[in-house]
Amino acid sequence: MMFFRKHAPDALEDASSGMRSQAKGSIRLRSFLILLFVPIIILMMISVSLLVHVNSSISKHTSNLSKETVQKILYAQRSFVNLESLRSALSTLATTPGLANARSAYIDAFALLSESSIDRHESMKAETMLLLSKIRTVWLERQKLETERDVIYREWKIFHGFGLMTYLLSGNTGNEAGGFPAVMRGNERIDIVEAKVDLLSSLAHKIYADIHQSCTHPVLSENLKNACDGFTRSYERLNRQFSTLKASNQKFQARLDDMEESTSKLSRLFIEIESQDILKDVGVINQLADQLQPIVGTFTVVILLICAVLILGFMMLLRPLRAISIAIERFEQTLRVPDRIIHSPILELSQISEWLTVLFKRFAKEQSRSKELFSSYRSLLWTSSHDALTGLANRYALQNFINTTPVAPARLGLMMVDIDFFKRINDTRGHLFGDKVLQAAAHTLKAAVSESDEVFRYGGEEFCVICPDVSDENLRKIAARLLKAVRHISRDTAELHEDEAENPLTISIGCARVNLMPGAQSIESMIAAADEALYRAKQRGRNRAETAPLSTADAPQP
Numbered sequence: 001m002m003f004f005r006k007h008a009p010d011a012l013e014d015a016s017s018g019m020r021s022q023a024k025g026s027i028r029l030r031s032f033l034i035l036l037f038v039p040i041i042i043l044m045m046i047s048v049s050l051l052v053h054v055n056s057s058i059s060k061h062t063s064n065l066s067k068e069t070v071q072k073i074l075y076a077q078r079s080f081v082n083l084e085s086l087r088s089a090l091s092t093l094a095t096t097p098g099l100a101n102a103r104s105a106y107i108d109a110f111a112l113l114s115e116s117s118i119d120r121h122e123s124m125k126a127e128t129m130l131l132l133s134k135i136r137t138v139w140l141e142r143q144k145l146e147t148e149r150d151v152i153y154r155e156w157k158i159f160h161g162f163g164l165m166t167y168l169l170s171g172n173t174g175n176e177a178g179g180f181p182a183v184m185r186g187n188e189r190i191d192i193v194e195a196k197v198d199l200l201s202s203l204a205h206k207i208y209a210d211i212h213q214s215c216t217h218p219v220l221s222e223n224l225k226n227a228c229d230g231f232t233r234s235y236e237r238l239n240r241q242f243s244t245l246k247a248s249n250q251k252f253q254a255r256l257d258d259m260e261e262s263t264s265k266l267s268r269l270f271i272e273i274e275s276q277d278i279l280k281d282v283g284v285i286n287q288l289a290d291q292l293q294p295i296v297g298t299f300t301v302v303i304l305l306i307c308a309v310l311i312l313g314f315m316m317l318l319r320p321l322r323a324i325s326i327a328i329e330r331f332e333q334t335l336r337v338p339d340r341i342i343h344s345p346i347l348e349l350s351q352i353s354e355w356l357t358v359l360f361k362r363f364a365k366e367q368s369r370s371k372e373l374f375s376s377y378r379s380l381l382w383t384s385s386h387d388a389l390t391g392l393a394n395r396y397a398l399q400n401f402i403n404t405t406p407v408a409p410a411r412l413g414l415m416m417v418d419i420d421f422f423k424r425i426n427d428t429r430g431h432l433f434g435d436k437v438l439q440a441a442a443h444t445l446k447a448a449v450s451e452s453d454e455v456f457r458y459g460g461e462e463f464c465v466i467c468p469d470v471s472d473e474n475l476r477k478i479a480a481r482l483l484k485a486v487r488h489i490s491r492d493t494a495e496l497h498e499d500e501a502e503n504p505l506t507i508s509i510g511c512a513r514v515n516l517m518p519g520a521q522s523i524e525s526m527i528a529a530a531d532e533a534l535y536r537a538k539q540r541g542r543n544r545a546e547t548a549p550l551s552t553a554d555a556p557q558p
């Protein structure tokens with residue numbers, strides 16, 4: 001912060017004033033988060049507690065109702081069984097021979113009807129009471145029928161006695177004689193069914209008609225006459241009794257029908273009421289489930305709304321952050337400063353964007369400044385290591401090379417080159433011309449060696465050529481090439497000719513090679529050896545190259 005205040009007060013001022021103006025329409029991140037999350041949390045808590053409350057109350061209600069419904073179904077099942085038992089008991093009461101069986105059926109029917117499972121509905125109580133009274137009536141009728149049947153039984157026996165007496169007194173013998181009806185023999189109980197009454201009635205009529213023929217004789221004995229009278233009276237009484245029984249039978253049948261109808265009605269009513277009751281419970285359960293649906297729907301809508309708000313909120317946070325990240329990445333790649341990174345209603349994000357823009361500008365400025373510095377540095381470095389006149393690497397560069405290469409590589413070759421009679425050029429043509437000759441010689445030497453070789457201006461009109469990887473023979477060839485190349489420069493004009501100049505510039509070369517000298521060689525010792533060879537070349541007439549067999553410094557002692 002201090003750095004920027006110190007170096008870019010103007011930019012900071014701009015940014016600060018921009019941020020102050022932005023603060024008016026912006027909202028702080030903390031406030032934004034509070035505004036986003038607090039209502040959501042409150043809404044969610046309300047929704048969840050509401051849902052839990054409603055759900056538990058509905059579940060409780062539904063569970064109770066379900067229990068009740070199951071209870072009702074069980075009641076209904078038991079009642080159906082009871083109703084079936086009632087029907088069976090009533091059938092026994094109506095049709096089973098013997099009063100003892102009928103009484104027991106009557107008691108059963110009464111007990112079944114009194115059970116609460118059937119009459120637990122108020123609306124069925126009246127019907128139940130009515131059926132109870134009808135059952136009682138049927139039972140009374142049944143008893144009455146039994147009494148009347150007993151009367152018929154007794155009358156039948158009297159009729160049977162008088163008939164037998166009449167039959168015997170009229171001259172017949174034995175029970176079997178005269179086709180006395182077999183029924184007269186027995187004392188079987190007479191069934192109360194109407195068809196049997198009719199049958200007995202017609203049978204009695206037939207018996208009476210058959211036996212009474214004997215009574216129609218004009219002369220009857222006193223005994224026979226009395227027997228006939230008794231037979232006729234008993235027949236008449238029996239007939240009357242048959243009529244009574246028939247009427248009672250009809251009445252009984254009517255009572256039975258009535259009771260049957262009442263029973264059916266009670267069954268129907270019971271089924272109707274029970275079904276309605278169970279259906280009502282099921283309806284209530286459905287209603288409760290229906291009540292839950294809008295609550296679940298509302299809850300779903302609330303959750304969706306919350307999700308939408310959250311997504312919106314996160315987009316408002318994440319999109320600017322992503323934009324900032326992209327802006328930083330782009331700036332890192334292109335160094336182009338965007339006018340504006342983001343526009344966010346959230347104050348902190350907006351401020352980050354502004355600060356980043358300021359930082360980008362500052363960074364870009366610093367970057368261009370350091371580029372300039374680096375370029376100056378490179379230029380200075382080049383100047384310090386190169387000769388201003390010739391553009392060749394200078395003595396300082398050679399010294400650097402010597403310092404960084406304590407032991408000369410095995411195939412290193414080195415040449416010391418000196419222009420012949422250069423003093424004369426200076427003296428006759430002046431120093432400026434001498435400089436031109438130096439430049440031409442330097443250019444020619446540089447052009448004559450390969451890329452990997454380096455030409456240094458050693459001092460004055462003397463040069464040092466270093467060939468890092470060369471054989472003895474090649475070193476000699478290079479020296480010869482240099483001698484030849486320089487002769488293309490005219491001493492008169494300092495210009496380079498296609499062919500050898502008329503008054504050519506010449507040089508003398510002293511060569512040194514590592515392998516020519518035993519032991520580890522330093523560059524400096526090689527320079528000394530090459531200087532020695534150069535001296536010899538000068539001595540032997542110049543314009544030639546001499547090779548140093550051994551360095552003076554490193555030469556083995558004799």
Ligand SMILES: Nc1nc2c(ncn2[C@@H]2O[C@H](COP(=O)(O)OP(=O)(O)OP(=O)(O)O)[C@@H](O)[C@H]2O)c(=O)[nH]1
Binds near residue numbers: 418542
């Ligand atoms: N024009 C010019 N002359 C220079 C420069 N540096 C050295 N000299 C001159 O080069 C001459 C070197 O002369 P000498 O050392 O006597 O050698 P020479 O005349 O070339 O004779 P030999 O080397 O024996 O062939 C001197 O006159 C220096 O003044 C330079 O940068 N420019």
